[in-house]
Structure formats: structure tokens, C-alpha cells
Amino acid sequence: MMHVAAAMLESVFRRARERGRAAFIPYVMAGDPDLATTAAIFDTLANAGVDAIEVGVPYGDPLADGPTIAAAGVRALHAGARMADVLRLVGQGRERAWPPIVLFTYYNPVYRFGIQRLAEDAAAAGVAGVIVPDVALEEGAELRGALIANAVEMPLLVAPSTTRDRASRIAAQATGFVYVVSRLGVTGAGTEPDFSPLASQIATMRALTDKALAVGFGVSKVEHVRAVAPLADGIIVGSALIDAYCGSVGGAAAERVRSFVEPLLLATQFETAIGIVRDVGRDG
Amino acid sequence: MRPDSRGYFGEFGGRFVPEVLVGALEELELAMDAAFADPAFWEEYEAILRDFVGRPSPLYAAQRYLAGISAAPLLLKREDLNHTGAHKINNTVGQGLLARRMGKRRIIAETGAGQHGVATATVGAKFGMTVDVYMGASDVERQALNVYIMNLLGARVHPVTGGTQTLKDATNEAFRQWAAHVEDTFYVIGSVVGAHPYPYMVREFQKVIGVEARSQCLARYGRLPSDVIACVGGGSNAMGIFAGFVADPSVRLWGVEAAGEGLDGTHTAASLGAGSVGVLHGSRSYLLQDADGQVSETHSISAGLDYPGVGPEHAYLKQTGRATYVAVTDAQALEAFFALARLEGLVPALESAHAIAFARELALERDSDDLIVVNLSGRGDKDIDQIRSAYPSRSAE
Numbered sequence: 001m002m003h004v005a006a007a008m009l010e011s012v013f014r015r016a017r018e019r020g021r022a023a024f025i026p027y028v029m030a031g032d033p034d035l036a037t038t039a040a041i042f043d044t045l046a047n048a049g050v051d052a053i054e055v056g057v058p059y060g061d062p063l064a065d066g067p068t069i070a071a072a073g074v075r076a077l078h079a080g081a082r083m084a085d086v087l088r089l090v091g092q093g094r095e096r097a098w099p100p101i102v103l104f105t106y107y108n109p110v111y112r113f114g115i116q117r118l119a120e121d122a123a124a125a126g127v128a129g130v131i132v133p134d135v136a137l138e139e140g141a142e143l144r145g146a147l148i149a150n151a152v153e154m155p156l157l158v159a160p161s162t163t164r165d166r167a168s169r170i171a172a173q174a175t176g177f178v179y180v181v182s183r184l185g186v187t188g189a190g191t192e193p194d195f196s197p198l199a200s201q202i203a204t205m206r207a208l209t210d211k212a213l214a215v216g217f218g219v220s221k222v223e224h225v226r227a228v229a230p231l232a233d234g235i236i237v238g239s240a241l242i243d244a245y246c247g248s249v250g251g252a253a254a255e256r257v258r259s260f261v262e263p264l265l266l267a268t269q270f271e272t273a274i275g276i277v278r279d280v281g282r283d284g
Numbered sequence: 285m286r287p288d289s290r291g292y293f294g295e296f297g298g299r300f301v302p303e304v305l306v307g308a309l310e311e312l313e314l315a316m317d318a319a320f321a322d323p324a325f326w327e328e329y330e331a332i333l334r335d336f337v338g339r340p341s342p343l344y345a346a347q348r349y350l351a352g353i354s355a356a357p358l359l360l361k362r363e364d365l366n367h368t369g370a371h372k373i374n375n376t377v378g379q380g381l382l383a384r385r386m387g388k389r390r391i392i393a394e395t396g397a398g399q400h401g402v403a404t405a406t407v408g409a410k411f412g413m414t415v416d417v418y419m420g421a422s423d424v425e426r427q428a429l430n431v432y433i434m435n436l437l438g439a440r441v442h443p444v445t446g447g448t449q450t451l452k453d454a455t456n457e458a459f460r461q462w463a464a465h466v467e468d469t470f471y472v473i474g475s476v477v478g479a480h481p482y483p484y485m486v487r488e489f490q491k492v493i494g495v496e497a498r499s500q501c502l503a504r505y506g507r508l509p510s511d512v513i514a515c516v517g518g519g520s521n522a523m524g525i526f527a528g529f530v531a532d533p534s535v536r537l538w539g540v541e542a543a544g545e546g547l548d549g550t551h552t553a554a555s556l557g558a559g560s561v562g563v564l565h566g567s568r569s570y571l572l573q574d575a576d577g578q579v580s581e582t583h584s585i586s587a588g589l590d591y592p593g594v595g596p597e598h599a600y601l602k603q604t605g606r607a608t609y610v611a612v613t614d615a616q617a618l619e620a621f622f623a624l625a626r627l628e629g630l631v632p633a634l635e636s637a638h639a640i641a642f643a644r645e646l647a648l649e650r651d652s653d654d655l656i657v658v659n660l661s662g663r664g665d666k667d668i669d670q671i672r673s674a675y676p677s678r679s680a681e
Binding site: 059060061062063064066067070071074077082083107108109110111112113133134135136137138139156157158159160161162163166170181184185186 | 290304308467
């Protein structure tokens with residue numbers, strides 16, 4: 001069976017690699033402060049040339065998120081953004097030429113929406129992947145099955161506390177990419193991250209899988225992106241981006257996102273040569 | 285019963301947590317299994333319950349509360365007499381011992397009214413552990429006395445400003461803090477909620493209530509009770525007393541939830557009575573939520589019952605019909621609170637007052653052959669400020 005979305009996420013990382021870059025994937029909370037602003041931000045991100053967008057679905061009790069994203073979720077909920085609204089927004093992606101979209105949500109809103117319904121509606125909206133951070137390997141079979149049957153991918157997370165054996169099983173089940181959590185704890189800029197253990201974490205993962213590895217949690221500055229870009233296939237920046245547009249609306253918010261994202265996007269370039277710069281065991 | 289290998293009681297339970305915590309839960313489960321299989325672990329637990337907590341707690345035959353209403357004997361399991369004033373300490377002693385056995389030197393806890401926070405701080409002081417307690421900012425303000433006691437015991441109390449600033453948000457924050465410090469920190473959950481193995485482990489540490497009550501009943505009356513009643517928020521005092529009787533089919537088990545202002549409105553905390561199936565804080569159970577799966581704000585006069593979820597084993601007991609869940613309003617609980625004080629000389633916690641209120645209703649259908657046991661899960665000192673500001677002249681009547 002041909003997986004259209006599968007090709008979509010894989011090609012994101014392949015294209016970036018061919019250009020000597022790590023894929024840059026900003027995280028935006030849908031509906032914060034309103035859905036029109038989110039759409040304007042997506043347009044801006046598309047023009048800036050980001051490789052994919054991770055779209056937060058607002059949830060009031062996000063256990064994997066720090067204060068910035070939790071507060072953005074609360075603002076979006078107050079503005080009325082729910083799963084169906086997010087899917088409707090994302091559904092405009094084809095005509096507005098937005099990059100591939102990966103939803104970031106939690107199990108309870110998915111469960112109440114309906115697992116089968118989410119898989120079908122996400123596919124219809126052109127969603128490339130769905131990340132559900134509180135569904136670890138053992139609880140994910142039903143959701144994974146429904147998503148894959150609808151050609152929507154389900155990246156899974158590995159943490160610094162994940163054992164090698166478990167990481168291997170996670171990598172085997174992940175589709176699209178493996179989300180490498182760079183530190184213990186939750187999302188958020190907060191204290192200055194220490195990326196020194198990341199190299200060995202990535203090396204371990206490279207030995208276990210040839211799937212793309214995207215790094216997130218705590219990546220907030222140009223120096224961080226520069227440090228991570230040579231190691232990873234993709235870089236996810238969330239809380240810092242929300243901090244950048246928080247408090248503004250519409251075009252003004254989009255403009256702030258543009259000036260925040262541009263230097264980060266430049267910093268993903270770690271190799272000037274065009275072509276495959278790292279052999280990670282994939283066929284080109 | 286023990287949940288299945290994935291932590292499920294029937295379809296309820298499980299382990300819905302971020303990947304960063306999975307390893308810690310697996311480590312905890314292994315350590316728990318080893319401790320539970322070690323007689324020395326239970327010997328130490330029992331010795332602490334005896335000498336430090338003051339167990340066994342008495343089973344007291346109330347004299348006047350049901351007078352003129354029913355001839356059914358009413359027995360109160362006096363968890364209010366435990367050190368720190370509630371059943372919570374049974375669990376924190378157990379988890380504290382387990383934390384020490386695992387070599388963890390820092391323990392964290394969530395708390396709503398502050399009872400579990402005080403019980404955790406107490407055990408932390410006793411074992412020489414660093415204690416950090418997460419408490420909703422609005423609860424910190426409302427429960428200033430317990431905050432002071434926790435500080436007195438050497439614990440740090442961290443106000444949580446996110447969300448509704450109550451127990452649900454304090455629990456979210458405790459999970460996040462655990463994720464950030466998972467290598468050296470033990471999370472002492474205060475009820476039969478959370479990801480596997482917490483619901484099972486906490487029930488095993490509270491089971492002493494039911495085991496004692498059962499043997500006290502048999503010793504004194506030569507028969508089992510007809511009914512066992514306990515209030516249910518997260519549900520640890522109820523699971524504790526139910527566990528002693530769940531294998532006795534003749535004993536009816538009653539869980540009493542907080543209806544708040546009524547089950548039909550939005551001002552309630554009755555997850556089983558007014559909620560639907562969902563996932564909160566790591567397990568699948570009943571939950572007060574909206575159609576989109578957003579967790580609802582709750583209301584109860586009793587801070588300890590003011591929680592949108594409920595332990596997964598309660599959901600299972602409801603589904604199988606082994607236990608029956610009812611709800612009592614704020615007003616009914618208050619009435620029982622005053623009545624027990626006047627008629628028995630016992631000031632119950634507002635949580636326990638919910639169970640006391642239902643006992644009066646049930647007693648109308650019971651007679652002298654029956655035997656009603658109510659878990660008096662805590663004493664009411666913590667609620668006095670709240671009651672006094674609402675009813676300043678009550679003592680003069």
C-alpha cells in the first residue's frame with residue numbers, strides 16, 4: 001500500500017539534507033490567540049521556507065508541556081479552538097501552499113473526538129502526521145493502526161531516560177520520524193539547555209534506526225540550532241516561537257514570527273555542499 | 285484484585301504518560317513488587333503504623349446519630365484518629381519506605397486541601413528526605429494553616445498558578461516536575477489515581493483500613509457488615525476500606541461522591557455519577573469533561589473531593605456492579621457535619637461528612653440485623669476556618 005503522507009514527511013528530511021540543512025519545524029499553537037492569526041503565521045512560515053509545521057491542538061492539561069505552551073493552549077481554548085476547528089484550518093493547507101503539517105495533541109481530546117474519526121478527518125485535511133506525547137508505545141496500537149490505515153504517520157518520542165532496548169522498539173514503530181526529546185522534563189525555553197549528551201543520544205539512535213531523527217524540547221536560540229543541526233535531521237522549536245508572537249495578533253504576530261524564524265532557519269545550514277552530506281543508511 | 289500486566293482493571297487504568305516517565309514507572313513497579321514480596325518491608329510498615337501513626341484505628345459504635353431514624357448499628361472506622369488526622373498517612377508511610385528502599389532522597393507530592401501534603405511532609409521529616417509539595421495557588425491561600433504545617437515539617441510548598449489553580453493543576457505540575465527530575469525523585473501520589481502501578485500500590489497501602497475493619501467487625505459482632513460506606517474523590521480511603529470486603533459478596537459497598545450543588549449542573553465533582561470515560565493523569569477512568577475532551581472545572585464544598593477524575597479501580601467496581609456509587613450535595617454534607625458534631629462529639633472532615641450523610645439515608649432501609657460501617661476518613665479541624673466564616677454564630681445556637 002502506498003502511503004502518500006509517509007512520502008511527504010520522509011521527503012521533508014531528505015530535501016533538507018540534500019541542501020546541507022537540518023529540517024526546521026516550528027511549533028504553533030492553533031487558535032492562539034485566534035485561528036485567523038494562526039493562518040497568517042502559517043502563510044509567513046511557508047514564505048520563510050520552513051520544512052514542516054507542528055501544530056498544537058489546544059488542551060487544558062498538557063503533561064508534556066511547560067508553562068509557555070500550556071498558557072498558549074489556555075488562550076486558544078478561550079478563543080474556542082477545538083480539534084474540529086484545527087482540522088478545518090489545516091485543511092486550507094493545500095490551496096495556501098503550507099508545508100506538511102504534523103499535529104501535536106493529547107490522548108483525551110483524541111479519544112473523545114474518536115480515534116477512527118480523527119484518522120479519517122486528519123487524512124482528509126491533508127495532515128502528514130499526528131504526535132500524541134502521552135501515548136507511549138504500550139498504549140498506542142489502536143491509534144497507530146487507525147492513522148497508518150489512513151496514510152497519516154505517527155512519530156513517537158524517545159527521551160534521555162529511554163533504555164536502548166525500548167528505544168529500538170519505539171524506533172521500529174515510529175512512522176515519519178523519531179522525535180528525540182533532548183532533555184528530561186517538559187517543553188519550554190527555561191534554563192540554558194545542555195546539548196552535550198545529545199551527540200551520544202543521536203549516535204545511539206542512528207545505530208538503532210535509519211528513520212529521520214528530529215530534536216525538540218528546549219531548543220530556543222540560534223546557538224542551539226547551530227549546535228543541533230549537524231547532528232539531527234530535524235529541529236523543532238516551540239515555546240520560544242510562542243514567546244516571540246505572544247501578545248500580538250494577525251499580521252503583527254506573523255511579522256514577529258518571521259523575524260524570529262529567519263535567523264533560526266539560516267542556522268540550520270551546517271554544510272554548504274549540495275547533495276547527501278550524511279550517510280544515514282537510506283536509499284536516496 | 286491485581287490489575288493485569290498493563291495496569292488495567294477491566295478496561296480502566298493503564299499508563300498514559302510521556303515517554304520520559306515510562307522508565308521510572310517500570311522501575312517503580314519492579315521495586316514495588318520486590319518490596320511487596322519481602323516480609324521485612326511489611327514488618328517495618330506495620331511497626332510504623334502502630335507506633336507512629338497510632339494503628340489500629342478503633343471501630344466506634346455511634347450512639348446517637350441514627351437514634352429515632354433506624355435501629356441499624358452504625359460503626360465508624362476512626363481514621364480521623366491517625367497521626368496527621370486522616371487516612372492519608374497510611375499511604376505516605378508505604379511510599380516513603382519504598383522511596384527509601386529505592387535510594388531516592390527527594391520526594392514530591394501534589395496536594396489539594398493540604399492533607400496529603402502534610403502526610404508526605406511528615407514522612408519526609410521522619411525519613412530525612414527533601415520534600416517538595418505542589419499546591420494550586422488558590423488552595424495555598426485557602427489552606428494557609430496546612431501550608432504553615434508543611435513548612436514547619438521542613439517541606440517546600442510551591443504554589444501552582446496554571447489552570448484552575450487547584451488539585452488537578454497541582455497534579456499536572458507534580459508530573460512535570462517528576463519528568464524533569466526523574467532520576468533522583470520519587471513521586472508520592474496521594475490517591476488511587478495516576479499511571480500504573482500507582483492505583484494498585486496506593487490501594488495496597490490503604491488496604492489496612494478494610495483489613496482491620498473486617499476483623500474488628502467479626503471480633504465484636506461475629507458477623508460481617510451489611511454495608512460499607514466511604515466518600516470518593518480520587519478514592520483512596522474508599523478503595524482502602526473496600527479492599528477488606530470486596531471478596532465478601534454479602535457486603536454491599538457504597539462509594540459516595542461529591543454532588544456539589546447537584547449532579548445535573550456544572551457545579552459538581554461526581555466523576556462516576558456525572559462524568560464519562562476518559563484519560564487524566566495517566567489512567568483511563570471516569571472523568572468530568574466536555575464533549576471535546578477538555579477536563580471540566582469541578583465544585584465541591586470539600587477540597588479533598590474537588591477533583592475531576594477518580595481511580596480506575598472504582599470505575600471497574602462501578603462497571604461490574606460490585607460497588608454502588610451515589611452522590612451527596614454540599615448542603616447534605618454540611619448537615620451531616622453539624623449533626624455528627626452535636627450528636628456524637630466527632631467533628632468529621634467535610635469529605636467524610638459526605639459518607640456520614642449517606643449513611644443516614646441508607647439506614648432508613650436497614651434494621652438491627654444489619655451493620656453499617658462508615659469510613660470516617662479524617663477529622664474536621666482543617667475545615668473549621670471555612671465553616672466558621674460561613675456560619676460564624678453556629679456555636680451560640
